[in-house]
Amino acid sequence: MKKILTLVLVSALGGVFTLGAYKLFLEKEQSVVVTTADTKPAFLPASNVSNAFINSNETPDFTLAAENTVNAVVHVKNVTLSSGQMTLEDLFSGRRSQRAQVGTGSGVIINADGYIITNNHVINNAQELSVTLNNNKTYNAELVGTDPKTDIALLKIDADEDLPFVTFADSDSAKIGEWVLAVGNPFNLTSTVTAGIISAKARDLSGTSAQSFIQTDAAVNPGNSGGALVNTNGELVGINTAISSQTGSYIGYSFAVPSNIARKVIEDLMEYGNVQNGILGIQGGGLNSEFAKHKGIDDTEGVYVDSVVEDSGADKAGIQKGDIIKEIDNIKISKFSDLTGHLSAKRPDDIVNLKLSRDGSIKMVSVTLARNETFRLPLVGRIKNTTPKDLKKYKANHGVKIIELSPQYADYWKNNGIDKGNIITSINDIKVNSVDDVQNILKNKSNTESLRIELINSNGEKERYYFR
Template structure:
């Protein structure tokens, strides 16, 4: 019955489609005319390369290049059992062996600079680039950036190579045609076409996620290859696919050209990245924070902390400010701010639009270097030691509206909760597990620094601020707390 039903449904659908196309007289024109990509592919293929890597692994290790099969496949279990048996019988030891893997790349400079994904050449002992005419060249790794998954290779050709041009990925529209060229499953130069399915995808690959989604067929081995627009410009680097089987199901992701291009330029020039740094720690603005921050809607990036001596502090940016635009370009999320700053050159002065206690203002900030700031912070953190711990102090104040208890900071409590001497505020000593604060993951040992964007130095300051909020019929108290040296804003509902 079901099979018959599907046959009938399929036949009716086919008839309906035929009649619709016949009456519309041009529905098929949505696709490019036959051969539309032929000249473009012929022009671009010489600039796309295959990448072969060799890695030496110790005996007993499961090779990264082990064949991948659909989950539940008998072949998957066979290979897994085979390698595990080898490992057991060899006692986890054995002679080193070499494994190979394949990927894709493209030439961005006729002198021999090649772009690929970092994961394509990660841990490789040897990298070879195979040109479109099958010429094989040894490649040197110039630089890599795991954050955006990009690496730069350099080969020494006997003559100038064919290079491609970058396009403007910000101008991409959903529905535009794209061309992917790469080395799927080691087959060599392969061309596939599809459309831009979506933009700005966050797939939790990193803090700079801003992927282009395409339904052009992308498979294992396509990683590092280019995604072109119809003008023949690179508008993305094919990096990942969504698949349960390891094969293409029409959901591929590419790093946008406007994010990749400055990274590529920095790696070629410096051998490492030099990203812009504003010097703030940020968090998302939630619907519960809107009223407390004086906003009309939940957008922007909330400044939880301003790094002392950083560009933001020098520009006059303060904790509690909500950054809503950089150089006139809207900042709707924390990721948008992170990308906008990282894509800006070190030493560049940017315009920062922000909202402070409901009022809009604009400041100028000259960006520092993110990598230098991270190295400095890491060295400073390593130099710090841990304090010994003792019993907490008394003099607690009950805050029934929030479901917690607080106490003034003293020497004993600082030691109890490992709170540094320069931290000011009141410490939370107990949290009602069924109260509003517990629902927002507020914990004992957290230090309340601000209530409703006003500093608090003692429990009386907190109780007065809470009373003022209730008198104003506010439903949420916006707390700024510090935990393990890191500040963040927490909206806590007030009990009726």
């Protein structure tokens, strides 16, 4: 029995020594890899710039902008009177009933004294105006002035305390893709805030290059008109004015008057009572492939100068037909609304610096903006203020000069001996000395009143024309 146990023990020990020798001298070394459950996969950036990772947990913080804005955005109520449907009683009494209609919008307080900026269409034809603050206090509002061209209006309320207000940002410095907030009172809700980005700048909705809106995708609905478009610091970038929609509701496109234009308009209204417009003195259009091909040029960006207004700032600075405006005050000009948008924030006697392309070479020109001395008179064409030389030629002591006939009626005028350079001396039996006189006469003219024009033709003869 002892022999058997000894044999088993020796066999076991031999196996242990054999296995140990194999492990120690013959088997190759292998490393052990340990994985954990929280190991994150590696992600490659879409950018080719190293370390261009974006932390998905970091999002824009709009709380400061909202806090700085909501108490400075107000609700504006506009009461107008309109003629109701005629009744038998009205018919027999010879009168027409009037009924009140209420319109609403938004406004932005711009200083502690109670000046409020809004849209002209919000308060148009108002018989009564009232403003409700974010704290639910309501005040009667006074209309200080309006500018239908930019759709800006200025109101004033007398509060018993200093009011919170929004400061202006430089809208020229706002960038496409920048986050913005739209703050207003749609549907009579106080201080509604929506977020989006600036989608485009210098948008023209009229097709005449007369507008220069900031486009944003922040949700804007009826009632937001006149409200604030602010950056992430809560500074005013624009005044929300319009939406692009086939249904009347927001579908992704909204437009704001840039703050630089709005600020200039309300400063003019406060100081002068009207808007001071400085003009460059050119006529032309934005370039594109088709227009460039038609003109026989290679440039497809900029504003092509088709003509220069006589005695204007552009004329005095030496700008010529065929010049291409590439920049104004270091701002790139791609289309005509880029140019008009910048000029809308300028006044007469302001100086702007232009970069021009002329016959393939670049020129820098400084232009002193002039007061607007041209106007498009319906049925006739473009007119401008006269010079002593113009009046002497026709032996006149007052009048305005025709500088371009309306294309639609040019043949009619020429067949009657009327052409460019002739002098209009009166409209509706009122003597005219300037373009401002003409504008005031037309502004005060009723829709049913005929248009009566007295002018001196190319032969120096006075003629009168009646239009109904």
